[in-house]
Amino acid sequence: MLIRQAARRTSGNGVRRVAANALRRLSSSREPESGTTSSGNLTALSAALLAAGVGWDYSNDFRFTRAAYLYASDNIVMPLMRLLDAESAHNVSIKATAWGLSPCDLTPNDPILQTQVLGLTFPNAIGLAAGYDKNAEAVNGLLDMGFGFIEIGTVTPEPQPGNDKPRMFRLVEDKAVINRCGFNNHGAVAVAERLKARAEAQQGPAKGFLGVNVGKNKWVAEDKAADDYCAAIKALAPYGDFVVVNVSSPNTPGLRLLQRREAIASLIERAADARDQVQVQTKKATLPLLVKIAPDLTEQEKADIAAVALSSRVDGLIVSNTTIARPAGLRSNFKGETGGLSGAPLRDASTAIIADMYRLTGGKVPLIGVGGVGTGQDAYDKIRAGASLVQIYSMMVYNGAGCVQRVKKELAALLRKNGYASVAEAVGAAHREKK
Numbered sequence: 001m002l003i004r005q006a007a008r009r010t011s012g013n014g015v016r017r018v019a020a021n022a023l024r025r026l027s028s029s030r031e032p033e034s035g036t037t038s039s040g041n042l043t044a045l046s047a048a049l050l051a052a053g054v055g056w057d058y059s060n061d062f063r064f065t066r067a068a069y070l071y072a073s074d075n076i077v078m079p080l081m082r083l084l085d086a087e088s089a090h091n092v093s094i095k096a097t098a099w100g101l102s103p104c105d106l107t108p109n110d111p112i113l114q115t116q117v118l119g120l121t122f123p124n125a126i127g128l129a130a131g132y133d134k135n136a137e138a139v140n141g142l143l144d145m146g147f148g149f150i151e152i153g154t155v156t157p158e159p160q161p162g163n164d165k166p167r168m169f170r171l172v173e174d175k176a177v178i179n180r181c182g183f184n185n186h187g188a189v190a191v192a193e194r195l196k197a198r199a200e201a202q203q204g205p206a207k208g209f210l211g212v213n214v215g216k217n218k219w220v221a222e223d224k225a226a227d228d229y230c231a232a233i234k235a236l237a238p239y240g241d242f243v244v245v246n247v248s249s250p251n252t253p254g255l256r257l258l259q260r261r262e263a264i265a266s267l268i269e270r271a272a273d274a275r276d277q278v279q280v281q282t283k284k285a286t287l288p289l290l291v292k293i294a295p296d297l298t299e300q301e302k303a304d305i306a307a308v309a310l311s312s313r314v315d316g317l318i319v320s321n322t323t324i325a326r327p328a329g330l331r332s333n334f335k336g337e338t339g340g341l342s343g344a345p346l347r348d349a350s351t352a353i354i355a356d357m358y359r360l361t362g363g364k365v366p367l368i369g370v371g372g373v374g375t376g377q378d379a380y381d382k383i384r385a386g387a388s389l390v391q392i393y394s395m396m397v398y399n400g401a402g403c404v405q406r407v408k409k410e411l412a413a414l415l416r417k418n419g420y421a422s423v424a425e426a427v428g429a430a431h432r433e434k435k
């Protein structure tokens with residue numbers, strides 16, 4: 001952010017100087033795994049390119065330089081980042097984004113992508129999924145990239161280190177990721193302080209909405225889980241626009257058992273009480289509560305969750321988390337790693353479960369669709385299956401940060417081509433055509 005603010009005030013050369021300072025700080029704040037010489041050089045090189053891009057971004061030959069910047073970001077920086085191990089690259093990208101070095105979407109949102117759902121008017125229907133900015137370190141930079149909403153987390157009440165490294169793997173041949181991070185995060189108190197500082201520094205309305213995704217600490221037993229979710233909601237929800245109860249990570253033992261009918265019904269009641277309490281305290285007009293579900297549910301489990309969603313105080317579902325399935329045809333050597341699979345191989349499975357949940361809830365419960373989205377067509381398919389909003393994560397690893405702008409542009413074109421005046425009109429269209 002500092003860099004972007006400086007950039008607005010100074011010449012291209014000035015920006016590059018500011019960026020160079022930022023870069024020195026960036027590469028000196030080492031992650032344990034990225035401290036090797038080659039990683040350090042790569043980090044420096046990647047960030048230097050990004051920094052140079054910021055200079056171009058604000059120079060006179062605006063259109064050419066923006067295109068060149070996006071090209072460099074997606075075709076030079078991203079491939080270089082892939083030379084780092086997955087988690088180091090992830091950490092560098094978070095730092096770079098927090099420093100305002102990521103591509104900034106200066107195009108106004110296309111009105112066709114603006115959408116009203118969950119009592120909120122989203123500037124566009126494309127968001128960032130949970131797990132990328134777990135600790136809310138780069139929220140404004142991510143919103144600057146063009147997302148209509150960002151979901152931070154999963155955050156647990158106490159900080160926890162997560163599983164042993166390596167725990168994130170790129171399946172390049174499959175355009176996929178496997179992770180078994182295990183909710184590594186700074187804990188609710190630290191993340192809430194960061195969000196509070198952001199709120200205090202905020203001038204004018206934010207560019208998009210913020211979702212806070214909460215979970216339980218690894219060592220907390222199932223019968224005490226609701227206490228953890230409520231503690232995290234009370235700490236974080238005051239700074240969020242919506243709350244997500246994550247019961248679907250495959251990397252916390254026993255967590256997905258919370259998706260069973262009685263367990264999810266009672267967890268939602270407790271979480272809704274905590275949400276209501278925060279809403280009263282903060283005088284927020286609305287504070288929607290969503291539950292994030294797995295793609296690996298049986299037909300009975302899906303029907304149970306749909307029934308609970310219809311009869312409880314939950315406002316929406318996020319469909320879906322990563323899968324423990326390993327579809328036939330995966331080619332990467334990492335396909336046997338334990339953890340949740342995301343990216344291209346999850347795309348159709350998650351679209352199918354969005355369609356199932358839309359049908360089972362009669363379209364009455366708003367859905368956020370997530371899984372393998374990398375193009376406007378992918379987002380459009382999820383919307384037609386029943387998603388009111390769509391999130392991206394893994395495909396950014398392969399398509400670059402510029403993919404946010406591309407997805408939005410392609411989605412807007414597809415909506416127009418097919419005669420829709422808004423995202424909302426297309427939600428669930430596939431079901432209506434079947435009849």
Ligand SMILES: Cc1cc2nc3c(=O)[nH]c(=O)nc-3n(C[C@H](O)[C@H](O)[C@H](O)COP(=O)(O)O)c2cc1C
Pocket residue numbers: 129130131132134153154168177179181183213246249292320321322341342343344346370371372373391392393394395
């Ligand atoms: C490295 C990684 C970490 C993730 N961590 C979380 C998390 O902490 N909480 C959560 O709800 N989802 C998490 N997810 C799941 C994503 O939010 C998303 O549901 C899933 O990856 C499918 O979307 P995608 O194919 O676009 O990545 C994570 C995904 C990845 C790849």
